[in-house]
Amino acid sequence: MDMQSFTSASQERGTGETLRKILSVFLMTIAIVSFLVFCWTKRRLWELAAKLPGPRPIPLVGNLLTFAGCDLIQFFQRIIQMVDKHGSIFKLWIGQDLFVLLSNPVALEKILGNKNFIRRTGYVTKVGKPFFRNGLLMSDGDTWRIHRKIISSTFHNNVLDQFVENFTKNSAILVSKMRNNCNETAFNIYPLISLCTLDVICETAMGTTVNAQLDDDGKYVRNVLRSLQLLSERFMRPWLSIDWIFNLTRLGKEQAATLEYLHGNAQQVVSEKLAKFHASGRQKTQVEDLQSVKRKKLSLLDLLIEDEQLTPDEIHDEVVTIVSAGSETTATTCCYVLSLLGVHQDIQERVVEEQKIVFGDDIHRPVTSEDLPHMPYLEQVIKEALRLFPPIPYLFRKVEKETDLGNGYVLPAGCYSMVVTYTTHRNPQYFPDPERFDPERFSPENCLGRHPYAYIPFGAGRRMCVAYKFGIMEAKTMLSTILRRFRIVQTVGGISTLINDLESGVVLKPANGFNIQIEARFADIQLN
Numbered sequence: 001m002d003m004q005s006f007t008s009a010s011q012e013r014g015t016g017e018t019l020r021k022i023l024s025v026f027l028m029t030i031a032i033v034s035f036l037v038f039c040w041t042k043r044r045l046w047e048l049a050a051k052l053p054g055p056r057p058i059p060l061v062g063n064l065l066t067f068a069g070c071d072l073i074q075f076f077q078r079i080i081q082m083v084d085k086h087g088s089i090f091k092l093w094i095g096q097d098l099f100v101l102l103s104n105p106v107a108l109e110k111i112l113g114n115k116n117f118i119r120r121t122g123y124v125t126k127v128g129k130p131f132f133r134n135g136l137l138m139s140d141g142d143t144w145r146i147h148r149k150i151i152s153s154t155f156h157n158n159v160l161d162q163f164v165e166n167f168t169k170n171s172a173i174l175v176s177k178m179r180n181n182c183n184e185t186a187f188n189i190y191p192l193i194s195l196c197t198l199d200v201i202c203e204t205a206m207g208t209t210v211n212a213q214l215d216d217d218g219k220y221v222r223n224v225l226r227s228l229q230l231l232s233e234r235f236m237r238p239w240l241s242i243d244w245i246f247n248l249t250r251l252g253k254e255q256a257a258t259l260e261y262l263h264g265n266a267q268q269v270v271s272e273k274l275a276k277f278h279a280s281g282r283q284k285t286q287v288e289d290l291q292s293v294k295r296k297k298l299s300l301l302d303l304l305i306e307d308e309q310l311t312p313d314e315i316h317d318e319v320v321t322i323v324s325a326g327s328e329t330t331a332t333t334c335c336y337v338l339s340l341l342g343v344h345q346d347i348q349e350r351v352v353e354e355q356k357i358v359f360g361d362d363i364h365r366p367v368t369s370e371d372l373p374h375m376p377y378l379e380q381v382i383k384e385a386l387r388l389f390p391p392i393p394y395l396f397r398k399v400e401k402e403t404d405l406g407n408g409y410v411l412p413a414g415c416y417s418m419v420v421t422y423t424t425h426r427n428p429q430y431f432p433d434p435e436r437f438d439p440e441r442f443s444p445e446n447c448l449g450r451h452p453y454a455y456i457p458f459g460a461g462r463r464m465c466v467a468y469k470f471g472i473m474e475a476k477t478m479l480s481t482i483l484r485r486f487r488i489v490q491t492v493g494g495i496s497t498l499i500n501d502l503e504s505g506v507v508l509k510p511a512n513g514f515n516i517q518i519e520a521r522f523a524d525i526q527l528n
């Protein structure tokens with residue numbers, strides 16, 4: 001190499017190095033400025049978070065390690081222990097996200113009662129979206145507002161009354177299956193009840209008979225039940241919320257196949273119903289006209305199609321959401337009631353006495369919609385069971401605006417609130433001796449003056465369960481049908497076994513099931 005080319009090569013190297021230096025200074029400056037902007041935008045959140053009680057976080061991961069390696073039972077227990085330790089308002093950092101756990105009715109009212117706080121958390125939505133797509137549970141903003149109004153109108157009292165016939169039909173199948181378990185030592189009632197509520201919800205929501213109770217190994221039934229388990233499993237593993245990681249796992253692949261089948265099935269039902277509606281000349285039913293509702297025996301899907309406000313895809317998402325939201329919740333409610341009555345025989349007998357007033361000794365007469373208002377004590381029992389064991393243990397909302405909770409704590413905008421229903425319902429100020437099962441708490445006189453957010457099994461505010469009346473009516477029908485025929489002799493291990501075993505998946509239920517022993521109230525039950 002001559003001198004000239006050596007000089008120009010070293011000049012080029014020098015220029016390259018200078019450029020590299022300028023680039024690294026530039027990138028560093030961007031990183032520092034971004035970090036400062038990030039800190040600046042978060043400063044108020046951090047400032048207010050610092051004033052909230054809670055366990056000490058670790059930089060970057062926050063309190064995530066508290067839950068490392070937890071199964072669904074341990075996760076729930078850890079949350080309850082933390083409420084015991086830190087009180088009814090405290091914070092948890094999950095990575096960079098601030099969660100404030102609330103069990104205080106006054107604070108709850110400020111969050112759940114705020115009509116502008118309708119978004120749930122990003123995490124819940126991310127994990128739930130593949131299942132429920134854009135249905136009510138997942139949507140927000142104008143889509144949610146418009147859809148909520150439409151769906152609420154389909155749950156008209158006349159439509160609900162018409163569904164009682166369906167509740168009764170499926171309850172009759174349930175009790176005929178329960179006969180096989182009569183006088184056995186003990187059995188888990190959950191699978192039988194959940195197949196019954198699945199039959200009910202598929203028929204009332206979609207108008208399709210899936211015969212879950214008569215063929216529990218059918219493809220549809222297997223897929224629905226498995227899809228709900230998969231949802232719980234993913235929900236409990238935050239690292240699986242990252243789609244590409246989840247999609248590589250066995251769970252991810254199984255979920256994709258399950259959902260492809262379920263959504264395909266629902267799509268087909270929607271298309272067939274749409275075609276039928278168009279062929280019938282698009283006649284719309286007036287839900288206010290009881291006779292017409294009764295004559296047509298319409299499902300919620302039929303009503304949404306007739307309404308002609310939602311697109312076929314939107315209808316699909318809403319129907320899939322209703323099927324998922326409406327089956328396990330009511331099933332666990334009935335199972336808790338039966339388990340509690342197995343422990344509290346005196347209360348069980350009082351429920352049966354009330355049934356005798358309505359039905360006499362007729363154990364076979366189907367429940368009608370007219371019968372249901374005549375079972376106020378059974379309703380109190382259901383409400384008290386829902387107090388002790390709310391099927392949905394947490395409610396999430398994004399706190400969109402800084403909110404003063406009124407007791408020295410202020411929630412920063414951008415944090416998430418996580419309402420812990422289970423501990424909210426055990427506040428001795430509103431429910432003295434909270435662990436005691438006492439349906440008298442829900443007598444009309446005893447409810448007077450209670451804080452409206454002290455009892456929230458169906459949520460509260462604008463996003464409260466859209467179908468709570470449906471849930472109560474279905475539970476009453478099933479329980480009336482069961483309790484007129486069978487006595488719950490005992491609940492294995494009593495209530496403490498239920499409590500120690502609680503796992504918070506899609507719903508809160510004991511991991512080892514609801515193990516009860518039953519016997520026939522009348523000898524002829526073996527023959528009918």
Ligand code: HEM
Nearest residue numbers: 136325326329330333392457458459460463464465467471
């Ligand atoms: C005893 C039974 C039930 C219980 C305990 C229950 C409880 C709940 C709770 C706690 C919420 C969330 C409320 C919130 O975030 O504030 C909810 C929402 C919902 N529930 Fe229920 N539910 C029951 C039965 C049903 C049934 C039978 C259906 C359908 C037929 C249903 C459909 C829905 C839907 C679609 C939502 C979402 C509402 C929205 O975000 O606007 N639920 N339910």
